[in-house]
Amino acid sequence: MHAADRQKPVFRFAPSPNGFLHLGHALSALINQEMAGRFEGRLLLRIEDIDQTRCRPEFVHEIFRDLAWLGLEWEEPVRHQSNHIGEYQAALAKLEALSLLYPAFLTRGEVKARVAASEAAGRPWPRDPDGAPIYPPDDRNRSPAERAQLLAGGLRHAIRLDMRKALALIGEPLTWRETGDGAAGIITADPGAWGDVILSRSDAPSSYHLSVVVDDAAQGVTHVVRGLDLFHATAVHRLLQVLLGLPEPDYHHHRLVPGPDGRKLSKSEGSTGLAALRAAGVSPAEIREMLGF
Missing domain, CATH: 3.40.50.620 (HUPs)
Known part of the structure; x- marks a missing residue:
């Protein structure tokens, strides 16, 4: 080149x-x-x-x-x-070294039952910008010994980002530059609205959130142009970019x-x-x- x-x-x-x-x-x-x-x-x-x-x-x-x-x-x-799976694993290892990851063992069925019981009792369950239930805090709050025991037993799990720790670590407001069909200008990012997002799971070594920021940085992408359905997800991507020391592209979210x-x-x-x-x-x-x- x-x-x-x-x-x-x-x-x-x-x-x-x-x-x-x-x-x-x-x-x-x-x-x-x-x-x-x-x-x-x-x-x-x-x-x-x-x-x-x-x-x-x-x-x-x-x-x-x-x-x-x-x-x-x-x-x-x-x-x-x-x-490029090795590149995503390297990014996960960097986040692990910052003590920002934890294994999540609850199944979708268990989470669904927990949400249904809460809402049936009149207690609304918090949801992310896409409307999906925020993951319960059970696994985040487990002791190291309990996690080790569950992992040793071979229990299937995903890897999630401890959002509270991540936000505390960066300690500064996040923004991105938007030129698209929605709100344009400098947008305030709110990654906390997504809860503890999945970064890896048993059937995919990297989530969309993680792989997209690693890929964009590796390819030198300066302008991310995609649909408005991913507008709010940009908050998570900006957080990961800061945590991993990756460059910040401009964003343009277009109509669907x-x-x-x-x-x-x-x-x-x-x-x-x-x-x-x-x-x-x-x-x-x-x-x-x-x-x-």
């Missing part, structure tokens, strides 16, 4: 190959392409295939095919998360493409899939027109 290229703004489109791309993905990819062109920057493609239970090679092939059909061009080589029910599109919506639209004779130019380009 030439020195001049390293100084250019860097954008990335980062789909997960757990299904076929749809119109929402096309919107994000095209906005990344448009902004990279406007800022005379570089456009990277990243395959977020860290979850090997859901990601499939055939979906990776279709991602390349769909994006090429839309007219996107990206730099090689393409980064595949599955090839609603499905027939008015909600964000899902990969299960076959009628909005790019492959299905292509098979029906829709052209790339018509896709762009449908998305407002």
Whole structure:
């Protein structure tokens, strides 16, 4: 890579190959392409295939095919998360050295039952910005001896970030620079609203939160352009960037493409899939027109 290229703004489109791309993905990819062109920057493609239970090679092939059909061009080589597990483990080790991680043993069923019992008794359970229940404090409050005993017994667990310790360690307000379709300007980050987020679990060596900040730093990404559904998650990403000593990119969260029910599109919506639209004779130019380009 030439020195001049390293100084250019860097954008990335980062789909997960757990299904076929749809119109929402096309919107994000095209906005990344448009902004990279406007800022005379570089456009990277990243395959977020860290979850090997859901990601499939055939979906990776279709991602390349769909994006090429839309007219996107990206730099090689393409980064595949599955090839960089050691980097995520190194980041986890750094957080562990700061005493910010703990093993979480409660199952989803146990948490669901706890929440249901609390709400049935008239005690609302705190929820994160996505509406999911905040993880109970049981595992965070276990003694080292009890944790060691449970781990020695081979009990399945995830690794969570002790949010209270993390916020106390940085000891300063967090912000990010936003240029997107929601609130623009300097945004105050509130990672505490997410509770003790998962950073690793048995079926994925790194969570989205952890791998995305490690990847963006490794690839020199300067502008993160993605959907508004990830706006609030940026607070967690800013926290991890500070804890791990990673650079802070600018953020641009764009509008979402609603499905027939008015909600964000899902990969299960076959009628909005790019492959299905292509098979029906829709052209790339018509896709762009449908998305407002």
